Amino acid sequence: MAKGKKSGPKGKKITLKMARNALRLTPEGKRRLDLSNMGIDTVPKCLLKLSDVEELDLSRNQLKKIPDFIGQMTSVHWLDLHSNYIQQLPKNIEQLDTLRHLNLSNNRINSSGLPAEIGNLRSLQTLNLGMNRLTTLPPSMAALSNLRELGLFDNQLTAIPEYIRALPNLKKINTTRNPIACAQGDKKDVKASEGLFLVREEDLCELCLEKYKEGRKRLNEQRFSDQSQKRGAFSGLITPNSTAQRNQELWR
Numbered sequence: 001m002a003k004g005k006k007s008g009p010k011g012k013k014i015t016l017k018m019a020r021n022a023l024r025l026t027p028e029g030k031r032r033l034d035l036s037n038m039g040i041d042t043v044p045k046c047l048l049k050l051s052d053v054e055e056l057d058l059s060r061n062q063l064k065k066i067p068d069f070i071g072q073m074t075s076v077h078w079l080d081l082h083s084n085y086i087q088q089l090p091k092n093i094e095q096l097d098t099l100r101h102l103n104l105s106n107n108r109i110n111s112s113g114l115p116a117e118i119g120n121l122r123s124l125q126t127l128n129l130g131m132n133r134l135t136t137l138p139p140s141m142a143a144l145s146n147l148r149e150l151g152l153f154d155n156q157l158t159a160i161p162e163y164i165r166a167l168p169n170l171k172k173i174n175t176t177r178n179p180i181a182c183a184q185g186d187k188k189d190v191k192a193s194e195g196l197f198l199v200r201e202e203d204l205c206e207l208c209l210e211k212y213k214e215g216r217k218r219l220n221e222q223r224f225s226d227q228s229q230k231r232g233a234f235s236g237l238i239t240p241n242s243t244a245q246r247n248q249e250l251w252r
Helices: 016-021 045-049 068-072 091-095 116-120 139-143 206-231 242-251
Strands: 023-025 031-034 055-057 078-080 101-103 126-128 149-151 172-174
Touching: 016 023, 016 045, 045 068, 068 091, 091 116, 116 139
Parallel strands: 031 055, 055 078, 078 101, 101 126, 126 149, 149 172
Antiparallel strands: 023 031
16 A cells, blocks of 8 residues: 555545436426535536536535635526535625525625625525624625525624615624624613524623613513503502513513
């Protein structure tokens, strides 16, 4: 046996015939190419010969890089790359101008690996960037005017930029398990933004958690007060089960 370093296991090679056999028609009549969980470590260039693929699933593989020729697959409007080892997106991903759904969750993308060109995907409706290594988001994302759902969970974000909150069609954004804190310990009231999910208590900083509990207490007290007024006043008396009801409200 020749001396030298042992080469690691190579990923599975996908031929054009294999790719054609993996084509499926979705219930909606879309042509989907499912190459998920195939053990491949490179995107096969033969995919360019399948010019009518609308949905491409490359999830749960060993991909470390998205090739530049991905920009030539302009018929793709649904692209799933979750659970790979991808560190950055190519700049020419902007050429996928009809792309509506992009899943990049559970990869190794940091902020420098997310190019400004992602803001040119103007047709994008859902974008999943969860479980990566992002500390900031590119300002160019302010141009994603059709974006409806954004996944940012399990990253290293300390704040959600205002240009993300201001996206006109954004309905859902998941920011759980990020070290998001109240800016510089500011004691001002924290206002809720429409379209933002509430995170679990353990994901809040101490100040935010304190304000959340105070707000919940005020809300419960107001509800109890309103209910008491509707039932009528009983001078010097406690209405039946009022104490138990109040405690129950606080537990919720």
